[in-house]
Amino acid sequence: MEERKITDTQIQSFHQYLIREEKSRATVEKYLRDVRAFDMYAGEQIISKEVVMAWKKELQIKEYAVRSINSMLASLNSLLDYLGWSDCKVKSIKQQRQIYCAEEKELSRAEYMRLLKAAENKPQLQLVMKTICGTGIRVSELKFFTVENVKQGEVTVNCKAKSRTVLIPGKLRKLLLDYSRKEKIHSGVIFINRNGEPLNRSCIWAQMKSLCEEAGVNPGKVFPHNLRKLFARTFYGIEKDIAKLADILGHSSIDTTRIYIMTTGTEHRRIIERLGLVV
Known part of the structure; x- marks a missing residue:
């Protein structure tokens, strides 16, 4: 089995993929920012579902808003699909629909x-x-x-x-x-x-x-x-x-x-x- 580690080359390739998919510039920047945040967290670890789940847990511990966590996970899941590592994807956090805003x-x-x-x-x-x-x-x-x-x-x-x-x-x-x-x-x-x-x-x-x-x-x-x-x-x-x-x-x-x-x-x-x- 290949050693799964995210490289700068893969991120650059993902960047070009998002552009070809006609994502807006703001969306592309957000996806890349989220992916790099995960990459920084993972460090030298081999990418696995357990590592992604641990990152998800880490975001919850740091008290990120549920909507923010789900958005970051969506960005990462998109990269994992692109790399053919779909088995590493994790589910978003279920949240009851909010009926009023702060x-x-x-x-x-x-x-x-x-x-x-x-x-x-x-x-x-x-x-x-x-x-x-x-x-x-x-x-x-x-x-x-x-x-x-x-x-x-x-x-x-x-x-x-x-x-x-x-x-x-x-x-x-x-x-x-x-x-x-x-x-x-x-x-x-x-x-x-x-x-x-x-x-x-x-x-x-x-x-x-x-x-x-x-x-x-x-x-x-x-x-x-x-x-x-x-x-x-x-x-x-x-x-x-x-x-x-x-x-x-x-x-x-x-x-x-x-x-x-x-x-x-x-x-x-x-x-x-x-x-x-x-x-």
């Missing part, structure tokens, strides 16, 4: 408004936040917002080997076109850095974090993806159509969309109390 992680509408106000002297950042929150796009999809597409009132985005059309609200369309004219951006991507390249995730993340103190918002809930979730909760609060929302967000599974529209424990408790069944 309040300290949910960005409220009021907090979003305070962030916008704090960004008044940073017009690009302010408009980036309005674009994400006003359409529900992923931050990686900002690059598809070109002058040409915005003029048409809709943007076709390609992400995770899927294509969908994003409609731009009239007010947002006007703001985007006004901004592009002011910045003398006559064609191509609207949100660019000083080098003319599309803004990247880390740049937007860092700029949003810089607003927290002035806006009085917990930094732990200020990041681009929470703007997408705020869009999802607001849309569902009006339409109550989870299937349509899944299509708008580009989700393959409605189960993913359910995570986006969870209310806080406070709101969940308020709903239960309104039932009036305890007298």
Whole structure:
């Protein structure tokens, strides 16, 4: 039997495999980060199911969130399949579906408004936040917002080997076109850095974090993806159509969309109390 040890060559080959599978850059980076974390844990050990199970146990001891552990195991299992070591794969941790989210992680509408106000002297950042929150796009999809597409009132985005059309609200369309004219951006991507390249995730993340103190918002809930979730909760609060929302967000599974529209424990408790069944 071959001596199973993960090598840098295998990881690089797995990297190229993920690219060929058309995984998004963020997904590829996450898979590689998780695989390297396991490789560091395994050290010189021969890779076996027992070693993978021990890593799983180690993550639990370190009190990683169940969702995080399962995500890391999924990354590793993908590598094991690729290497033909499927017998080493382990099962994810079973978890009852969560029906509400932690309040300290949910960005409220009021907090979003305070962030916008704090960004008044940073017009690009302010408009980036309005674009994400006003359409529900992923931050990686900002690059598809070109002058040409915005003029048409809709943007076709390609992400995770899927294509969908994003409609731009009239007010947002006007703001985007006004901004592009002011910045003398006559064609191509609207949100660019000083080098003319599309803004990247880390740049937007860092700029949003810089607003927290002035806006009085917990930094732990200020990041681009929470703007997408705020869009999802607001849309569902009006339409109550989870299937349509899944299509708008580009989700393959409605189960993913359910995570986006969870209310806080406070709101969940308020709903239960309104039932009036305890007298």
